[in-house]
Amino acid sequence: MEELLKIRNLLITNKEVAIISHSNPDGDALGSQIALSLALEKLGIQTLLINKDPVPPSYHFLPNSEIIMPLSKKAQLPGVLIFLDCATLDRTGYETEFLNKQGRIFINIDHHISNDKYADINWVEEKAAATAEMIYDLISLLQVKIDKDIATALYTGISTDTGSFLYENTTSTTHQIASDLINKGANISELRINFYENMSKGRLNLLKKGLNNLSFAQNDKIGWMAFTYSELTNSDAVDSDGDGLINYVKNISEVEVALVFREIEPGKTKVSLRSKSWFDVNQLAAVFQGGGHARAAGCVIEGDQQEIVKKVISKAQESFLQGGHIR
Ligand SMILES: [Mn+2]
Known part of the structure; x- marks a missing residue:
């Protein structure tokens, strides 16, 4: 929890951060990334969302999913990089690009037991069902009001990482958070139609x-x-x-x-x-x-x-x- 406080203190003194998740992003990667970005923007912190691979069509319904971009040589990276749902730096698909930190501060927020604590601040909760659960805690600590869009993004991360609240990682806390997100307007129908009832011919x-x-x-x-x-x-x-x-x-x-x-x-x-x-x-x-x-x-x-x-x-x-x- 000490790590969580460190992260809050660092974020509120910064004007711009980059939020990066893993290659072939899943619902937890994207939901966490989008929710954190929406929350930080409300605090006046600019966010740059970076993913190596494109957002799969079944997640295009997520608010702001279109602003997630691959790393570009032209874009200047800010001084703080937040890695979400990545057990290793390699999971970003950009290991070599990130090896040269050039004085930047790296934050690692993740729930994988295999996390190798590659950052300056490592907040790793193996018991969390999804990284989105941790982002829910971080947003609450930042005292940002969870709106409909943030709620939908977080709910998507939690629902997909728990196999719709059925896997062993699901806890009573998971359900409490989900309950709060529904109260705050999480759009479950959109998630169901776009993710669970959307099989492509290719698939x-x-x-x-x-x-x-x-x-x-x-x-x-x-x-x-x-x-x-x-x-x-x-x-x-x-x-x-x-x-x-x-x-x-x-x-x-x-x-x-x-x-x-x-x-x-x-x-x-x-x-x-x-x-x-x-x-x-x-x-x-x-x-x-x-x-x-x-x-x-x-x-x-x-x-x-x-x-x-x-x-x-x-x-x-x-x-x-x-x-x-x-x-
Ligand atoms: Mn995850």
Whole structure:
């Protein structure tokens, strides 16, 4: 909490900050970024919103989503950079660009257990269901009134990171915050229609392919889908269309560990990992230099995809025999 106070004190003495989130931004990244920006602007603090990848169409309903831009050589970065929902600097997709700080102050606000505390001020709450929950606390401390737009952005972050308030990270605090956000006008219908009832044809094509090549191991306790680069590029799908497909695997009754392998560039595979009730996927991802949470994690591995699948699945099986913890 001391970190939270430090952040407040630093923010109120600054006239301009940049707010940066992770590559392939999700609802928590975008909701947190937009809510914090709207709140700081109310205090007269200018905000520059930076993300490497574009806002997925399903989040275009979020207020101000159109002002989020990739880092440009021309734009002058302010003296304070706030990183949201990024466990490592690398998650921004801009590690090398940010390595040279040139006297800037870095603030890290995140809820990933794998956070490596890369900033000058590191406020990391592993128990928070979403970074948006932490931003709610920060905005309250800044005594900014939460309006309809801020409420919708925060609610989106919390709802998407908790699988609509169903995942294990959901707490009574999560519901209390959500309740307050609804009272303040959070637009749940817009979120439902744009995010939950908005499947693109590209995503449907990917889902069909994924269901066709579903594989299992360990008495069906491990389930996975794998997509090659050509499958991903020949299905009219955009990057974000692959997000969430993993739930189709995790929802199978026998499955404890679900994985999706996506070859995002030739020779480079992104692995998403989820578990249902006890398996620690953060530790499994860490074996391959990734991380996240116990129930949701990810990593990126280079090499032949079939080899990668073999390696990760065999590590997962090994870990099953050790009770889900890898040493
Ligand atoms: Mn998050």
